[in-house]
Amino acid sequence: MNEMNALIAAILAGDCAASASLTGQLRRAGFAAPDIVMQGVEAAMSALDGKCTAEDFNLLEIMLAGRAVTEIMKLLYPPGSALAATKATVVVAALEGDVHDLGKNILKMVLTGSGYRVADGGKDCPLPRLIDMAEEERPLAVGISGLITPVIPRVRQVRNLLKERGLEGVKVVAGGAALKQASAERLNVDFVAESAFDGLHYLEELVGERR
């Protein structure tokens, strides 16, 4: 397990080159890709989660870990290869009118590193496109990140639009600087996440309930 611990440390340090090299060593030592994801990547994300408290949470640290995770996943699952089994699918987007996608990208990294499949609606995403994606993907949840307040009226519509398509079982999670100032009730969503990890905890509870 020394290499696995080293991989966890490399991810937490945001060391992309070391993460890639250790992933190669683990593969050569006979570890299967899903084991590296569960014992290495997910363990690192869990450690990062514990480290990022409400008082000490910054995008840079998570971005660096996320970049290392992205590199590892590319090595383990090159384009075209079958994806690992996932806990659930989540559709993420920044809605039309909001071109700030860093928060959404952070959520994507945290979820991918924690065993979820993420369908990315991108930034400035029109509501019809988001709902179409939800219909196609049948996700556990839709995650909406918002940095600016003018998107709030659109956020409020998401749950009703999902319901109109018979997707009332899909949970709506909101986060980001503007949205987290509001309550779930005022945003008409199921959960307002204080951080990407807070959103992850909510999804983990949903996954637990489904099992």
Place this chain on the structure above:
Amino acid sequence: MNGLQRIATAVQFQATDRVPVIAQVFGHAARFCGVPLDNYLQDGNTLASCQLKAWERYGYDAVFSVMDANVETEALGAPLRYSENQYPVVERYPLSPEASCDGLTVPDPEQAGRMPEMLKALAVLRREAGDKVAVIGCVLGPFTLASQLLGLEKALYLAVDDPARWGRFLDFATEVAIRFGQAQMQAGAHLPMVFDPAASPAVIPAAVFREFELPRLERLFQAFAQAGAMANWLHIAGPAAPILPYYPKAGVQIANFDYPVSAPQVRQQLPATCVDGNIKPLLFVDGSPAEIAAESAALLDAFRNRGGFILSSGCEIPPEAKPDNIVALVQAAGNA
């Protein structure tokens, strides 16, 4: 006492006739006057006229020439997309991550992009309001402006992968801020507020702030003080508590604090610095005047025996805010 005197006195921790109040009204002034935001942001006369009308209506203690977070970015060559109801967005950043900033020249505030319009707005505001109210300009702080050259995500990776090159981006950004801020004071600003959201601990660890941002802020604020700034005002939103202890060394005399930082925290960390804050901006949109009054009363209580406090929102009051909520904020200061 007038607004300017109130703020200047609060900075010195001396007694004022009432607690100064600054509603961070920027684009809301356009909405208030029924003017399209893109017009307000591109025409200095329109901006000044809307700011003056909003000031006459609300009666707070400062007016602003703040446009949006992309004035400098545009002046450095980034095309922006404007719209009637929202702040403009960058269509293409001026530099790629591989590029050096050595080829960039510090923009001339009299010529570049909308910088001359902001100077025009400041001249009108000062001419019309004189010294009755604080006339506040705005520059982007080093971390935010340097990030705007590449886009935040790429900039943050560069800061880690090539700190020396990132340092040169920050030095360049500091020079841009110094020149633009000096021009704003020459045009009529009592001070240029330094707006630096990308330096927030929400984005970078406090150690990165200390190593990269602090020395540049010191340089920037020294230059502003020498140019006659009434005070040095730093505006970093979000959970700023871990970096507050560095503010006095940076030369900060007014520290904005946002709603994730509590009044006791800021009192403890900045015992001798005037602070402004910290009502949740969104409460001005979907809250009620009674809620604003209650939040204001709690803040006024928290600073009652200390002084050095300006009642304000934690960050910009959104353009779509309800006017009655801004009235409630100003009334709360009057009732204190």
